Amino acid sequence: MTLLIQNGTVVTHERQFVADIFIEGEIITAIGAHLEVPEGARVIDASGKYVFPGFIDPHVHIHLPFMGTFAKDTHATGSQAALVGGTTTFIEMLAPGGSERLMDGWRTWTGMAEGRSACDYTFHIGVTRWDDETEATLRELAAQGMKSFKVFLAYKGAFGIDDAALYRTLALAKELGVIVTAHCENAELVAQLQGKLLAEGKTGPEWHEPSRPESVEAEGTAHFATFLEMTGAKGYVVHLSNALALKAALDAKARGVDISVEGVVPHFLLDRTLTEREDGAKFVMSPPLRDRSNQAVLWRALEDGLIDTVGTDHCPFDVAQKDMGRENFTLIPNGIPAIEDRVNLMYTYGVSRGELSLTRFVDALSTRPAQLFGLYPRKGAVAVGSDADLVIYDPAYRGHISAATSHMNTDYSAFEGWEIDGRPEVVTVRGQVAVEGGAFVGDAGRGQLLRR
Secondary structure, eight states: OEEEEEEEEEEOSSOEEEEEEEEETTEEEEEETTOOOOTTOEEEEOTTSEEEEOEEEEEEOSSOEETTEEOSOOHHHHHHHHHHTTEEEEEEEEOOOTTSOHHHHHHHHHHHHTTTOSSEEEEEEEOOOOOTTHHHHHHHHHHTTOOEEEEESSSTTTTOOOHHHHHHHHHHHHHHTOEEEEEOOOHHHHHHHHHHHHHTTOOSGGGHHHHSOHHHHHHHHHHHHHHHHHHTOEEEEOSOOSHHHHHHHHHHHHTTOOEEEEEEHHHHHOOGGGGGSTTGGGGOOSSOOOOTHHHHHHHHHHHTTSSOEEEOOBOOOOHHHHGGGTTOGGGSOOOBOOTTTHHHHHIIIIIISSSOOHHHHHIIIIIHHHHHTTOTTTSSOOSTTSBOOEEEEEEEEEEEOOGGGOOSSSSOOTTTTOEEEEEEEEEEETTEEEEETTEEOSOTTOOOBOOO
């Protein structure tokens, strides 16, 4: 299998330039001007288009038992939606419930993904309890190349862990050279505020955000940072949503804590007023959508590199599932589907209509996740020897987002009707064309488990 991409504007995290790219088998073997066309090679003309490294979503939920139900995507639907949106690798949160053995969870998640994912994938290993088996299991999984853990400082009684387990997880991660990702909200404060609001008869989705306000997330972020400081571990704050929490992370970084920050698409573009609508449950996620004033802060931090990456926290539920919490906001399954829309939304409202540079766009959505999670330069790069995961992006395309045309397995979009400037025209996965003209045309089982 040989492929030559001609005349595209190649964009990396450092520069952009016009070049041809030659692919043999699964890897890039040559980059240069006016490369010869080998006999039998397929040629794709990328004139007037960008050629990006395949995008990496560092925060995805595909299989997820949560709040009495299950996320709606399968690894088939989720991976194909990812590819249509330009994401060629995702990192899924493997998060067994607190009563489930971690190794059983590993077998469940990997069994569901194997042979069913169209794009490459790997896992953050969720530490949802600490018992006699936990350390040995984490050591085994790290030895198998699962070099990132996930902890929840929220969801008390479900996924959340206490401080003793947090300390042990971080100490072990330091020893093993594993990065620990963390959902940073103070679980006790959330529980107390939820109880208080419900007792006052405040039960609608608009009360979700006041039950876990900005200060509660900032406290959780500072709490995590303190434990990183005490253990010397490397940490990564997922889906940071507001200026107070960002300050807590940056203050920790300034005193030498090894901490990185992830933003997710909904927090850059959506705000808490959406939960006041009749269909407000659709917009419930945690941390919640915030006051719009936080968005300018997040965009500026992204532009300046203070927010390292942009993921989705993709977690698809349908309208009927969201309605489970119609009379009690604490029962609304948390999450917004976005794996298909991340690249187009960030390009449109960050690059095309905002002040985000193309190189920082590529860095935050591809290269930096690859670097942080042990995938670079195999992934996240347009370079000789790298996997031929490429996105030929047409900036002239104009369209709209709609649940009716989505490949995600859900019946609504939080971005229904939003305009997009540009889309992935061709997407390759390790040298094979997986998307053409916005349609999935690839091998439905091509995806590989990436050991890092």
